[in-house]
Amino acid sequence: MGGPLKMSGKKSPNGSRSDQEGTAEARRGPMREFSRSLPMSLLRAREAVMRQFRPSLRNHGLTEQQWRILRALTAVDTIEVTELARVAFLLGPSLSRILRDLEARDLIERRAAKADLRRGEVSISSKGLKLIEAVAPTSEAIYAEITHRFGARKLAELQDMLGELERSLAAMEVAGEGEAEADE
């Protein structure tokens, strides 16, 4: 498989464009607009940061999300699944799958809560703790390098703004919940 493209004999699409047939790079007017949108800016910035951490985590057999979970667990004795989802910023289904995997690898332990059997209480195992301790130095070094390159002052300022952005949108109503958002 993997053959060449389908090369069906279609021709010039979008009849609403009255350009010449200049190369795409020749006129990227509105493209810049798109590329500078807030979601794209945030995405690229985050990727630039995570790009630094992923190889190290990978060398220790951890994904970013698995690391987030273990990291969160080091800060508490035990924590309920829902709370863990909140602090590690993961959706329930993702967390459920990852916990299953981490438990199979003996990096975490969990039991049912005595008072409410629906709730699961999770904690890091000693093996998980050792893993964290093995990864932490590199992670902290990378974080320090990032701080140094960007500037500690500016980093704090950036994080303040990000927090403020979050708060600005926290109360914002989400549009288009029903069906069509124009009218219906």
Add this chain to the structure above:
Amino acid sequence: MGGPLKMSGKKSPNGSRSDQEGTAEARRGPMREFSRSLPMSLLRAREAVMRQFRPSLRNHGLTEQQWRILRALTAVDTIEVTELARVAFLLGPSLSRILRDLEARDLIERRAAKADLRRGEVSISSKGLKLIEAVAPTSEAIYAEITHRFGARKLAELQDMLGELERSLAAMEVAGEGEAEADE
């Protein structure tokens, strides 16, 4: 669920924690540290923003990434797959899958480049263009509302900082490429 396990002694990393088994919310000391890391701040901020757009896109049968692709295509006549991956900030494999889907839905068209049969040239179809035009008003209204809530001035400042962060890390060597990152 996981049966009862050994739960060895408290492993609180900062030794000064001698709580009973109070709820996790009761004492979130070091957790805040983790929660305030740069990657988490960026992730939460981006999620807060995208949360506003997703329902509207979903009502039009589009995911965020599909929207990014169509949006990028409206700015050009045709574009090569690699270039499209760059501007829409998607990895090749993701883009490949999504293009297959968008083509099947007749939202885009593609053909092989005359000069280099390896390259695929992609363009938006008139149907795709119509879809964009149907979604755009809502998206722009949401973006305007975000700008209003957060402040246009601050928004521009935030984006400047995000761009600067990107540039700061662009030249940073990625550690731990080989095997262990200590020495190799």
Add this chain to the structure above:
DNA sequence: CCGGATAACTTAACATGTTAAACAAATTTC
């Protein structure tokens, strides 16, 4: 008690992220 509503997960299903490998066309080397 009991049966319906609610809550806390978990599964399912589909789309994307991520890395490695496969493939075919183009380019370079010998």
Add this chain to the structure above:
DNA sequence: GAAATTTGTTTAACATGTTAAGTTATCCGG
């Protein structure tokens, strides 16, 4: 110029994001 290498794209395989549905345990009104 054919073999070896490189380049552009796709496939494969596994992990996560995202929404909906399923499960089991609690709660709650009668």
